[in-house]
Amino acid sequence: MTQLRDLFEEAANSAPPPSRLVADELYAAGRRRRRRRTVANYAAAVALVMTAGTGIAALAGHERSVSGEVGVDQKQSSPGALPHHGERIQWSGAADARHLYLSMSTQLSCSKEPCAKSIVQLVASDDGGRTWSDRGGPINAASFEVLGPGRLLAVLHDSPGPKWTLQTSTDGGRTWHRLDQAPPVAAVPTGSVAVCWPESNKAPSPCRMHALDPATRRIAPLTSQPALTLSDDLRIRESAGRLWASGVDPATGRPGVAVSRDAGRSWSTQVFADAPACSRAGCPAPYLAAGNGPIGYAVVLGAQQRVVYRYEENDGQGAGGWQRVPGAGSVPSDRLPGGVQSFVTADGTHVLFQVVTQSDQDVDAHRWWRAGADGTYEAVEPVGLPDTVNPIRRTSNGWFYTHSYLDKVVYGSTDGWHWSPVARGS
Amino acid sequence: MRSHEDEDRRQFSEYFAARRGVVRHSAYLMCGDWHWADDLTQAAFIRVASAWHRVRDPQALDAFVRTCLIRTYLSETRRVWRRRERVVAEMPDLASGNDDAESVARRVAFAQALRQVPPRQRVTLICRFYQGLDVTETAVALGCSEGTVKSQTAKGLATLRKVLGDALPVPALACATEGKE
Incomplete structure (x- = not known):
């Protein structure tokens, strides 16, 4: 066989002429081929769905629906098609991998004069991004929160007048209802969620912890409040049976976190005295991230430095403790804008965001830094995720999602490492 | 990104x-x-x-x-329109510097013989004897069964042998239709 191979070798090596092939040209051609195939597949899928669209439209009644080729559980081969051609995704939220919500800009529909940018159109999908429909008409909203499948919370403009009110929806955003104030409660009941909202007659004051029941549309302040001036985050983070509230110590102004393990009856507060010095404007509240278990992370922004604290309960009875993570200082911190700073992947890894300025685009990019077992952070690139996406968020059942403002794509992931488009705008 | x-x-x-x-x-x-x-x-x-x-x-x-x-x-x-499979009287050949007459003759003869082998059989031979793949790997590359690889190999070698006669190394034939298993 060796001799036969020699014959092949001789024949193959008969003084070949120089090759005209160039790697860069081939790579570029390959990329063009991929784009063409993607567009062709996408167009075919859209054509197929539009063919069946008449029946879907009849079922959907007056709600406009746009379909794509997306399944759930991350097994879809191509993303669904978002409605409202040309409009931007302003916000994305999810209850789980099936129930997705977006607020989209309405600028293109304003034919005569610019619309207020807070006027958005809520669109939603109940099938993991396969089909999307408008939920009600354009609304003037300051923020949205997803409380569960079909259950939403929003800060809506209560016209006429300058007043913003907290309203809930239990039909996926089709209709909204104001809340009734209820007497104080000792803990957040089952079926309710913890929110931070100013008391109704003290609007400019710092928010206070409340229990909100979207079914009965009642909101009640908690009897026991954390010993912190709480941040403005509407939704109180909840994971592994713990409530996590961030704020600053009213006495010293230092950042701190309060954790409740009994639905808000009592709070264990940690003020980070060794946090880095803050700017003259004061310390911002820490930014929290938690995974499946009772482990949490608080990211504290100083004037020129960012530090991470890790919360861990070392037994099943006593309170947990916060420890400073030493390696976070190695993550570049030349730019420290506020907002979500990190997330925890399905395997429990803490991932920090680094904001990177792009000279050729108007939006910032992200780099991601993964914490190792020894507390050091190393740069990592989640597969399938562009660097211009919004901060990654996680549903209560551990599904990850985010969206890209520039290319109008919603991305989903089951583990936080591997991403795929769930829906795509045009 | x-x-x-x-x-x-x-x-x-x-x-x-x-x-x-x-x-x-x-x-x-x-x-x-x-x-x-x-x-x-x-x-x-x-x-x-x-x-x-x-x-x-x-x-x-x-x-x-x-x-x-x-x-x-x-x-x-x-x-x-792309039927370039054609048999030519002489294979175009370029000297590679250190060629001697014997090696050039051997190479030309082998190239001519290889041209006589049908494309699919030829690809099978290239996979087996130039790229060093076993029967299973060749079957995967060609998208066919291992039995087909063995039969295509045997037929291809038979064609080579028909053209080259004794110039085709005999020991190779013994191994040709065997898998790695």
Whole structure:
């Protein structure tokens, strides 16, 4: 066989002429081929769905629906098609991998004069991004929160007048209802969620912890409040049976976190005295991230430095403790804008965001830094995720999602490492 | 992600630089024409580039580019307008510097004999004896059963033997239709 191979070798090596092939040209051609195939597949899928669209439209009644080729559980081969051609995704939220919500800009529909940018159109999908429909008409909203499948919370403009009110929806955003104030409660009941909202007659004051029941549309302040001036985050983070509230110590102004393990009856507060010095404007509240278990992370922004604290309960009875993570200082911190700073992947890894300025685009990019077992952070690139996406968020059942403002794509992931488009705008 | 894109491009360039020669020579053995071999190599690497985000394992990459090359070649041989399968009286040949008359004669004779082998059988022989694949790997590359690989190998070698006679190494025939199993 060796001799036969020699014959092949001789024949193959008969003084070949120089090759005209160039790697860069081939790579570029390959990329063009991929784009063409993607567009062709996408167009075919859209054509197929539009063919069946008449029946879907009849079922959907007056709600406009746009379909794509997306399944759930991350097994879809191509993303669904978002409605409202040309409009931007302003916000994305999810209850789980099936129930997705977006607020989209309405600028293109304003034919005569610019619309207020807070006027958005809520669109939603109940099938993991396969089909999307408008939920009600354009609304003037300051923020949205997803409380569960079909259950939403929003800060809506209560016209006429300058007043913003907290309203809930239990039909996926089709209709909204104001809340009734209820007497104080000792803990957040089952079926309710913890929110931070100013008391109704003290609007400019710092928010206070409340229990909100979207079914009965009642909101009640908690009897026991954390010993912190709480941040403005509407939704109180909840994971592994713990409530996590961030704020600053009213006495010293230092950042701190309060954790409740009994639905808000009592709070264990940690003020980070060794946090880095803050700017003259004061310390911002820490930014929290938690995974499946009772482990949490608080990211504290100083004037020129960012530090991470890790919360861990070392037994099943006593309170947990916060420890400073030493390696976070190695993550570049030349730019420290506020907002979500990190997330925890399905395997429990803490991932920090680094904001990177792009000279050729108007939006910032992200780099991601993964914490190792020894507390050091190393740069990592989640597969399938562009660097211009919004901060990654996680549903209560551990599904990850985010969206890209520039290319109008919603991305989903089951583990936080591997991403795929769930829906795509045009 | 621009940095990710740059990294992909760099990795592809490195892979191309490392494997271009092997792929091009395999293509030449298949088609017997360096220009056509360049076309085939180009088509194979373009397919690899288009799927670069999906294939990372070097072993899988080699298998993937091999499959792309084979399918492109076999596809082209089935096209009427691209029937380049032609038998010529003399193989065009270039001296490679240190060739002696005997080796040139042997190479020309082998190349002529290889041209007599039908395309699919020829690809099978190239996989088995030039690329060193076993029966199973060859079957995967060709998208056929292992039995087909063995029969195609036997037929291809028979054709070579018919043309080359005793010049074809006999021991190779003993191993030719055996799998690795």
